[in-house]
Amino acid sequence: MLRKRLAIDLGTANTLVWIAGEGIVANEPSVVAISAEDNKVVAVGEDAKRMLGRTPETLVASRPMREGVIADYQVTKAMLRYFINKVASKSFVLRPDVMVCVPAGCTQVERRAALDATLEAGAAHAYLIDEPLAAAIGANIPVSAPSGHMIIDIGGGAAEAAVLSLGGVVVHKSVRVAGNKIDEAIQNYLKKKHNLIIGDQTAEDIKIKIGSAVKLEKEEKIQISGRDVVFGLPRSVVVTSTEVTDAIYPPLSQIIGAVKAVLEETPPELASDIIDKGIVMSGGTSLLRNFDKLLTEETGVPSHVAEEALYCVVRGTGIVLENIELWKRSVTTKR
Numbered sequence: 355m356l357r358k359r360l361a362i363d364l365g366t367a368n369t370l371v372w373i374a375g376e377g378i379v380a381n382e383p384s385v386v387a388i389s390a391e392d393n394k395v396v397a398v399g400e401d402a403k404r405m406l407g408r409t410p411e412t413l414v415a416s417r418p419m420r421e422g423v424i425a426d427y428q429v430t431k432a433m434l435r436y437f438i439n440k441v442a443s444k445s446f447v448l449r450p451d452v453m454v455c456v457p458a459g460c461t462q463v464e465r466r467a468a469l470d471a472t473l474e475a476g477a478a479h480a481y482l483i484d485e486p487l488a489a490a491i492g493a494n495i496p497v498s499a500p501s502g503h504m505i506i507d508i509g510g511g512a513a514e515a516a517v518l519s520l521g522g523v524v525v526h527k528s529v530r531v532a533g534n535k536i537d538e539a540i541q542n543y544l545k546k547k548h549n550l551i552i553g554d555q556t557a558e559d560i561k562i563k564i565g566s567a568v569k570l571e572k573e574e575k576i577q578i579s580g581r582d583v584v585f586g587l588p589r590s591v592v593v594t595s596t597e598v599t600d601a602i603y604p605p606l607s608q609i610i611g612a613v614k615a616v617l618e619e620t621p622p623e624l625a626s627d628i629i630d631k632g633i634v635m636s637g638g639t640s641l642l643r644n645f646d647k648l649l650t651e652e653t654g655v656p657s658h659v660a661e662e663a664l665y666c667v668v669r670g671t672g673i674v675l676e677n678i679e680l681w682k683r684s685v686t687t688k689r
Contacts, residue, residue: 357448357449357450357451357478358373358374358441358442358450358451359373359374359450359451359452359453359675359676360372360373360374360438360441360442360450360451360452360453360477360675361373361374361452361453361455361668361671361672361674361675362434362437362452362453362454362455362472362668362671363454363455363488363667363668363671364384364419364430364434364454364455364468365384365419365422365509365510365511365638365667366384366417366419366420366421366422366509366510366511366512366532366533366534367383367384367417367509367510367511367533367534367638368381368382368383368384368510368638368664369381369382369383369384369399369433369437370664370665370667370668371437371440371441371668372668372669372671372672372675373441374672374675374676375676377672378665378668378669379441380437380440380441381664382398382399382400382403382437383399383400383402383403384417384418384419384433384510385398385399385402385403385405385406385415385416385417386398386402386415386416386417386418386429386432386433386436387401387402387405387409387413387414387415388413388414388415388416388429388432389412389413390411390412390413390414391412395432395436396413397415398432398433398436398437399436402415403415406553406554406555407553407554407555416429418430418433419511420511421511421512421530422456422457422460422485422509422511422512422514422528422530422532423456423457423460423464423467423468423511423512424464424467424468424471427467427471430471431471431474431475432475434471434472434475434476435475435476438450438452438475438476438477439476442476448478449476449477449478450476450477450478451477451478451479451481451675452472452475452477452479452480452481453480453481453482453483453671453674453675453685454468454469454472454480454481454482454483454671455482455483455484455485455488455667455668455670455671456468456482456483456484456485457484457485457512457514457528458484458485458486458487458514458516458523458526458528459512459514459526459527459528460528465482465686468480468482469482469686469688470688473688473689478689479687479688479689480687480688480689481675481678481685481686481687482685482686482687483670483671483674483681483684483685483686484516484523484526484684485507485514485667486505486507486514486515486516486518486523486526487516487518487522487523487670487684488666488667488668488670488671488674489505489507489636489637489660489666489667489670490503490505490516490518490634490666490670491669491670491673491674492636492660492665492666492667492668492669492670492671492672492673493505493634493636493660493661493663493666493670494661495518495634497518497519497520497521498520498521499519499520500519500520501519501624501627501631502517502518502519502524502620502621502623502624502625502626502627502628502631503517503518503519503627503628503631503634504516504517504518504616504617504620504628504631504632504633504634504655505518505633505634505635505636506609506612506613506633506634506635506636506640506649507636507637507640507666507667508532508533508609508635508636508637508638508639508640508645509532509533509637509638509639509667510532510533510534510638510639511530511532511533511534512528512529512530512531512532513528513529513531513532513609513612513637513639514526514527514528514612515527515528515612515613515615515616516616517616517620517624517628519624521681521683521684522683522684524620524621524624525616525619525620526616527612527613527615527616528612529608529609529611529612531605531608531609532605532609532637532639533558533561533638533639534554535605535608536561536565536602536605536606536639536642537554537557537558537561538557538605539601539602539604539605540552540557540560540561540565540598540601540602541554541557542601543597543598543600543601544578544580544591544593544601545583547597548591548593549582549583549584550578550580550581550582550583550589550591551580551581551582551583552578552579552580552581553580556578556579556580559576559578560576560578560593560598561598561602561642563576564576564593564594564595564598565595565598565599565602565642565643566595566598566599566642566643566644567599567602567606567642567643567644567645567647567648568599568644568647568648568651569595569596569599570595570596570599570643570644573594573595573596574594574595575592575593575594575595576592576593577590577591577592577593578590578591578593602642606645606648607652610648610649610652610653613633613649613652613653614652614653617653617655628655629655632655632656632657632658633649633653633655633656633657633658634657634658634659634660635649635657635658635659635660635663636659636660636663636666636667637663637664637666637667638663638664640659640660640663641659641663641664645659646658646659
């Protein structure tokens with residue numbers, strides 16, 4: 355097989371690459387650093403993420419994906435080209451076939467932008483698949499069966515809840531609220547309550563270390579540093595897990611609102627299947643402590659996090675790419 359087949363989960367926070375027959379070969383942050391003078395790409399992925407919030411005027415480090423879709427076309431194209439070149443070695447003569455996943459709720463314009471960027475970045479054929487379907491396949495849910503399954507995929511930029519049956523999406527709702535908005539909520543809370551400005555990385559650290567969707571029985575604490583709003587000088591404060599739980603509840607309730615909206619629109623036959631099987635959660639933000647517990651409390655439907663939730667989407671995209679004939683109905687293509 356001279357032509358390689360790549361599946362790419364082009365996420366707001368991380369980009370993952372899967373090669374057919376090999377599995378996951380790359381998992382790096384979706385960050386690109388560009389030289390302001392000549393618009394040349396200086397660094398991509400892990401190297402560029404370390405530059406976020408620390409660059410001089412001559413460099414610009416940014417995330418080209420926002421809320422699950424392409425926000426900066428040229429930079430996304432450069433990032434895709436970097437990942438395709440990184441994994442498709444020079445010994446392979448033909449350009450690879452690439453499948454990218456997009457949110458089910460994205461517009462035709464956003465879909466076309468993803469296909470065009472993939473082709474311009476060096477793909478021979480570009481394929482698109484809906485993220486909830488890919489996540490469900492990657493989470494080993496038998497989506498082709500004539501019964502209802504519900505998945506909620508919560509990444510960095512968007513959360514998507516969908517009910518699947520007979521290999522397709524029956525009902526779906528997308529909210530552009532996910533991991534990044536949770537980090538923002540922590541930043542806003544600290545600014546209001548402690549007069550402290552912190553960066554995105556610090557907010558993410560707080561979320562990972564002491565964040566919880568429901569109040570913990572034994573409160574946890576963390577010391578963080580930032581810049582004082584009033585005096586403009588560096589300062590440290592101690593933040594508790596209870597404060598973080600209060601701060602992140604508004605974005606979490608918006609995500610839960612999307613799940614409830616999908617449940618309200620689900621046909622009764624499928625709704626009874628979902629009650630039996632429960633809601634499967636995938637994506638990085640689903641790993642937030644006790645999020646499954648909060649979702650169960652709020653909806654009354656048992657919820658659980660999929661195994662290796664971070665890799666569900668890319669694994670599902672890879673499985674579809676390897677069996678493209680079986681899934682023809684579910685993918686969009688362009689060459």
